[in-house]
Amino acid sequence: MESFTPLTAALGGALIGLATAVLWLGNGRIAGISGIFGQLLPPAQTVVWRLVFLVALVVATFVAAGKLPAMREGGDVLAKLVDAPAGWGVPTPVWIAIAGLLTGIGTKVGNGCTSGHGVCGLARLSLRSLVAVLVFFGVAIVTVAVTGVV
Amino acid sequence: MMNALKLPYLATAALSGALFGFGLYVSQMVDPLKVLRFLDFGAIPVGGWDPSLAFVMGTALIVMFIAVRIGKGRGAPLFDTSFHEPEYDKIDRRLIGGAVLFGIGWGMAGICPGPAISLIAFVPDNLWIFLAAMFVGSLAGSVVIPSGHARRLADAQ
Numbered sequence: 001m002e003s004f005t006p007l008t009a010a011l012g013g014a015l016i017g018l019a020t021a022v023l024w025l026g027n028g029r030i031a032g033i034s035g036i037f038g039q040l041l042p043p044a045q046t047v048v049w050r051l052v053f054l055v056a057l058v059v060a061t062f063v064a065a066g067k068l069p070a071m072r073e074g075g076d077v078l079a080k081l082v083d084a085p086a087g088w089g090v091p092t093p094v095w096i097a098i099a100g101l102l103t104g105i106g107t108k109v110g111n112g113c114t115s116g117h118g119v120c121g122l123a124r125l126s127l128r129s130l131v132a133v134l135v136f137f138g139v140a141i142v143t144v145a146v147t148g149v150v
Numbered sequence: 151m152m153n154a155l156k157l158p159y160l161a162t163a164a165l166s167g168a169l170f171g172f173g174l175y176v177s178q179m180v181d182p183l184k185v186l187r188f189l190d191f192g193a194i195p196v197g198g199w200d201p202s203l204a205f206v207m208g209t210a211l212i213v214m215f216i217a218v219r220i221g222k223g224r225g226a227p228l229f230d231t232s233f234h235e236p237e238y239d240k241i242d243r244r245l246i247g248g249a250v251l252f253g254i255g256w257g258m259a260g261i262c263p264g265p266a267i268s269l270i271a272f273v274p275d276n277l278w279i280f281l282a283a284m285f286v287g288s289l290a291g292s293v294v295i296p297s298g299h300a301r302r303l304a305d306a307q
Contacts, residue, residue, distance in 0.1 A: 003187060003200045005178060012177020013206035017213025019169035024217055026162035028227035028234050031170065033263040038288040052160050053167035054267055060171030061180060062271035068175070080275040082182050082259055093279050095258060100266075100280035102255030104287020107263060109294050110248020111236075114262040115170075117249075118207060123214035124235070131241050135249035136256060137189075143257025144189040 020119050023053075032116020033057075034107030085149045110136070159229045174268045177206045182260030189257055244295065 020031040027049070036050045084095035107113045110132055112121060117136075121129020144150055178184045187193070188203035226232055256262055259280065261269070266284060269277050 003184065003198075003202075005200075005202050006205050009177050009202035009205035010209045012173045012175070012179065013209035014213055015169050015173030015176060016206065017173075017210035017217075019166045019173060020210070020214045021217030022162060022169060023166035024214070024227065024233070025221055025224075026166070026228050027159055028221075028230040028232060029163075030234065030236075031166055033170075033267060034288070037263055037267060037284070038292070041289065041292070046154050048155060049160055049163040053163040053170075056164040056167030057171040057174075057264075057268055058270045060168035061175050061268040064172050064175035065271060078181060078269070078272040078274055081261065081277060081280065082186065093276055096276045096280050097283040099255045099259035099261065100283030101287040101290075102251045102258070103261070103263065103266070103280075104255075104284035104289075105291040105294075106248045106250070106252025106255055106287075108248070108288045108291025109244050110252055111238075111245065113252060113264070114256075115264050119210045119214050123211055123218050126236070126239070128236075128239055128241055128245060132245055132249040135246055136253035139250050139253025140189050140257035141191050143254050144186060145192050147258060149258060149260075150183070150186045150190040150193075 016115075016119065020115065020123075024120070030116055030120045032112050032120060034103075034113040035111070035116055038104075038108050082149055085147050088147070106136070154230075156229070162229060170264065171268050171271075173206075173210070174265055177202070179203065179206055180265045180268050180272075182265070184260075185256075185262075185265070186260035189260070248291070 023029050023031040029049075031053075036053055040047060040050055040054075081092075081096055084090045084092040088095075090098075103113075107116075110117075112118075112129065112132060114136075117126075117129040117132040122133060174180050184200060185203060187198070187200035190199060193199040221227065221233060252262075261280060263284065266277075266280055270281075
């Protein structure tokens with residue numbers, strides 16, 4: 001339990017909630033990252049605000065890391081992504097590519113991810129989002145158990 | 151959409167993105183291992199399970215729930231004529247299938263789309279592979295969805 005960080009988790013969560021609230025009350029848009037990312041492709045008519053949002057997201061993360069280096073737990077954790085689990089015989093870049101591919105297809109076909117369904121959808125009391133959230137959390141938990149990636 | 155290129159609209163998008171980035175960093179959800187330590191329910195009986203992600207979701211949900219209530223009262227957002235609420239409300243095979251595929255991907259690497267983008271700030275090894283694959287996957291996914299369906303879903307995203 002030494003890695004449990006309830007205070008910063010709650011504070012960071014409130015900031016994420018505030019981010020989705022600002023976009024909803026300001027522009028009437030759902031801050032679902034998979035949707036904002038996925039619709040950078042044509043024929044999206046509203047590419048500009050999506051780009052602005054994503055650039056601000058990256059810049060803010062960069063600035064936050066500069067101001068609050070102590071929260072960069074472990075330090076090297078953010079220097080590389082997870083390694084493929086030993087014993088599966090899959091090189092790490094291939095493992096990461098498969099994970100990315102599934103994330104892209106899944107969030108497009110299922111129309112949302114942790115932010116779109118998880119935060120915005122649940123807050124709107126969407127049954128569709130509740131089902132999606134239960135399924136992807138459940139499947140992710142099973143996946144971690146099966147792969148032993150942690 | 152006439153307001154979509156005006157300054158208040160774009161400033162709102164920038165503010166939202168920035169708050170999102172700060173939130174992901176402060177909560178340490180940019181760290182794939184921290185996410186995986188939440189998903190690792192096998193650690194609950196033996197110790198070492200990290201429930202932080204539930205706290206992140208919890209407070210984010212409370213804040214957004216209040217915002218949705220405020221929005222209902224106001225009737226329209228500040229810089230557009232209406233809320234872009236998803237029209238489509240069917241729980242279908244696409245929703246379930248998509249969530250299953252995403253769940254596998256998320257469990258494999260501990261990276262969902264928000265952190266994937268915010269990690270560009272640190273450029274960890276293999277990140278570009280993940281982002282490129284996610285982009286290709288998103289393209290492939292749009293082939294699965296008929297165009298009329300995609301249009302109805304579009305506002306949801």
